[in-house]
Amino acid sequence: MKIINRIFHYVVMSASIVLCLLLLYQTSSRHFLNFCICNCGMDSEGSQWFSQRYNSSARVLLNRQNHAVDFNTFWWWRSLQNESNAANYTKVVEVLFDHFPDKRHHLDHSPSRCRSCAVVGNSGNMLGSQYGALIDSNDFIMRMNEGPTVGYERDVGHKTTHRIIYPESAVDLEDQTHLVLLPFKILDLQWLISIFTTKHIDQTYMHVRPSIKADKSKVMILHPAFIKYVFESWSQNVGNYPSTGFISIILALHICDEVSVFGFGSTHDRVWHHYFDDFGLGSNDGPHAGDFERSVIAELHQRRIITMYKGW
Ligand SMILES: *[C@@H]1O[C@H](CO)[C@@H](O)[C@H](O)[C@H]1NC(C)=O
Numbered sequence: 001m002k003i004i005n006r007i008f009h010y011v012v013m014s015a016s017i018v019l020c021l022l023l024l025y026q027t028s029s030r031h032f033l034n035f036c037i038c039n040c041g042m043d044s045e046g047s048q049w050f051s052q053r054y055n056s057s058a059r060v061l062l063n064r065q066n067h068a069v070d071f072n073t074f075w076w077w078r079s080l081q082n083e084s085n086a087a088n089y090t091k092v093v094e095v096l097f098d099h100f101p102d103k104r105h106h107l108d109h110s111p112s113r114c115r116s117c118a119v120v121g122n123s124g125n126m127l128g129s130q131y132g133a134l135i136d137s138n139d140f141i142m143r144m145n146e147g148p149t150v151g152y153e154r155d156v157g158h159k160t161t162h163r164i165i166y167p168e169s170a171v172d173l174e175d176q177t178h179l180v181l182l183p184f185k186i187l188d189l190q191w192l193i194s195i196f197t198t199k200h201i202d203q204t205y206m207h208v209r210p211s212i213k214a215d216k217s218k219v220m221i222l223h224p225a226f227i228k229y230v231f232e233s234w235s236q237n238v239g240n241y242p243s244t245g246f247i248s249i250i251l252a253l254h255i256c257d258e259v260s261v262f263g264f265g266s267t268h269d270r271v272w273h274h275y276f277d278d279f280g281l282g283s284n285d286g287p288h289a290g291d292f293e294r295s296v297i298a299e300l301h302q303r304r305i306i307t308m309y310k311g312w
Pocket residue numbers: 055056057058059
């Protein structure tokens with residue numbers, strides 16, 4: 001009798017342990033006993049492709065502690081816009097965080113978090129799409145450069161929680177919007193300080209706005225090493241450096257759990273232009289490997305890591 005009791009005890013113990021491990025596994029993969037709660041599409045082949053590119057410890061945002069860059073990264077980054085007479089990077093960064101929040105914005109991953117993000121590009125395929133309500137239903141709505149909402153709400157939505165800019169593309173921001181600086185040179189970091197203080201920098205390789213309307217307490221700065229990581233891991237070193245749109249999508253993969261992508265690519269009749277002007281983009285991608293980036297974005301969609309909305 002005693003032996004049977006003991007066997008029974010062990011069986012119950014082992015069953016509990018197996019069940020606990022199972023629950024832990026299910027939770028950590030955002031599935032709960034096959035009832036998926038977030039980002040449910042990716043299969044195992046997709047996750048292998050993804051994990052070859054995605055580095056969860058990549059430095060995403062710059063802060064006072066993590067700013068140091070190795071020699072290679074620094075020179076790669078510095079060569080992007082061939083900056084001459086640059087200030088001392090370390091000294092500029094030390095001053096930066098006297099002005100801006102020095103914290104790990106949004107990097108609060110947890111199995112129970114399900115943050116949805118819309119990355120809204122500036123393609124003419126947004127016109128007539130009527131995506132506005134769908135875009136606004138996301139937790140974060142990330143736009144880039146000058147892409148406006150006023151006058152285009154039905155197609156692109158009202159809200160902007162994050163706007164990714166650099167000095168040459170800066171516009172006034174709404175009160176609730178995070179300014180996300182994509183720096184390509186040390187002067188861009190100095191410009192960021194200047195627009196909130198002395199307002200004296202109005203020239204980079206072209207005229208730039210010496211001040212913009214933005215909330216200083218919501219400023220985020222992408223890490224130079226993040227740009228290099230996107231270039232190496234995601235662009236596979238193709239082109240000179242990744243485009244703002246491509247960097248924004250990878251940023252979303254790092255701070256969001258579900259990513260929807262709008263306003264990339266051409267219109268249905270293969271016209272390339274912005275939704276807000278007639279400026280023909282042609283197929284000239286400048287320093288960016290547009291075709292390669294588009295193939296990676298298509299693959300992210302196909303593997304159900306993001307959802308791509310093609311527009312009209
Ligand atoms: C991921 O990023 C970290 C931090 O930058 C780096 O040390 C590490 O080597 C990277 N891992 C891979 C596989 O590239």
